Amino acid sequence: MVEQTATLLEQYSVRMLDMLEWLSRYGADEQGGVTRLLYTREWIAAQEALCIYMKEQGLEAFYDQAGNLTGRLKGTNPELLPVITGSHIDTVICGGKYDGAYGVVAGILALAYLQQVHGSPARTIDVISLCEEEGSRFPLTYWGSGNIAGNYSMNRIPEVKDREGITLEEAMSEAGFGPDSPYRSCLRRWDRYIELHIEQGFVLERSQQQIGVVNGIVGQRRIRVSVSGESNHAGTTPMGWRRDSLAGAAEMISYIRRSALEMGDPLVATVGSLQPSPGVSNVIAGETVFTLDIRHIDRQMLDDYTDRVHQKLRKIAGQEGLDMSWEEHLNIDPVLMHPAIINDLQRIGEMAGISYRLMPSGAGHDAQVLGSQRPAGMIFVPSRQGISHNPLEYTAAEDLMQGFRILTEWLYQYAYRGDRHETL
Structure with a gap:
């Protein structure tokens, strides 16, 4: 049984690699990179494709008024607040295929795997494709997670414009979102947030470590x-x-x-x-x-x-x-990751025989926005030569799989087993 479970987990890892390639077609540009800016045709198409995929995996899928897309694996205990994972799929202009997208794709497949092997969790698990992190189209960042955390509001949409003079409110409305859209409120309650991401630096590669356990974000x-x-x-x-x-x-x-x-x-x-x-x-x-x-x-x-x-x-x-x-x-402001999550991730790495290092994140992430409200954690995987925001952005398949394994294990322990910490 253990061997069959391990084989199935590896199969899901391979599906994750294929899905990253599939998602990179949405917004593929002539320079070999990916350009998916907030509320553009390319971004909308990618979000909708993910929405369909979530449903095919047996998840409940829904948008909020800002455009955040959630895939939900409903828990059996409604008194427990959800645990959230995910990241973003918006990119810089001519960016890479892993930044943000890796955390979203891995989150969807982690939930699909857990549901197939273990059924419904005690605690609801949400994977969110957040509607903006980079700030590449408009001069603001963390629009998606900021709306969830209450830093932004649909009642006070920032008066910012893109390079073509289109306001954020106009772009959001044209994409079908905003305060007058039929979608649910952005505000929500959650228990913990964990984000899987490429490092976007070369510390892990040069120190020959497989996983980075983030202790804080600058x-x-x-x-x-x-x-x-x-x-x-x-x-x-x-x-x-x-x-x-x-x-x-x-x-x-x-x-x-x-x-x-x-x-x-x-x-x-x-x-x-x-x-x-x-x-x-x-x-x-x-x-x-x-x-x-x-x-x-x-x-x-x-x-x-x-x-x-x-x-x-x-x-x-x-x-x-x-x-x-x-x-x-x-x-x-800087945000420290939660000590209990840090300890859990270290222990999971040790039990799995995966090398890791504690490290800060020099790049900003949605985890610092959501982590300012509730406990949060981050997992890094190596980036070749530290290159990111670039078509040459690359992480080896083995490293992507190890990050997926750590994420899936943590979600299993927390949503299915609570404090008992039994392994997959």
Whole structure:
């Protein structure tokens, strides 16, 4: 019986690999990557395909007003709050096939396997394909999990637009969601959340560990810095009389890099976008806008460094005769994963003979949003060369299968066995 169960689990693992390839066709782009932006045709088609697949696996499938898609394996004890797993299927532009999608696909098949082998759990298990995490189309992140956690509300939809001027509310309505849609409220109650994800870094690969047990997720500050000077002729304006916004921004960016290096790991600070205007060779840039992404596992250190940079950039602007605006559009605090879940995952790894390491997540995940409300945990699998958000994103089949095995075991123990911790 044990051998048959192990064989069946391996069969589900193989199905998971095939399903990841299948899902990557939705939004496949010419560069060999995957582009599925929130509420676009490609994203809608992928969610609907997953909805059909969930039903075929015997799960109850339903949407909420934001567009989160849930597959439910109903428990026999209605007094127990559900345990949730899942991730997201939205991508960056020309992203990889594993980021987010792995956690959704693995969650669906874990529930299908558990139902086939063990029937109904005592505690309901939900797998959710969250409707947005990346923030690639609109300048906001965690829209899906944020609505579940109550950080966002259908009564106060953020007034943000995409690159084509389409508002979030317009896109959501066009996709069939929103406060006037027939779907259920986003708010829900749950007991615990666990997310399976690729590492998106190279720590596991370089340390030759099979699994990462995440102990915390870094906090993030994302800022839009606008530097204003004066556009003028590049040939007739003396150097000493210029109000060159690009030159000022360059000095600011150099300071950001130097100060981050001085502070040291695990702080990271990144300027990922730089847009001088008018952006032509013979005109001094009158305005320059750049983005700033700051991350740290300790909230106080994150706040202190952010304040320090803010003050220094204003000082540079004043010295150069420039104006500066500082617009913070993301403020997410670090979130520690729950100690009991961490201990469970370590023990499962040890019992299965799977090597693991405790590690923080330098990338943001839905687990930090849901983990700010209820206990949460995360499982990482290695990423080849640490590459992610890229068509070259890759995780070996064996590593994907090991992550699936750990997730399935944890769900079994918690939803079927409670604190008795019997193995599959």
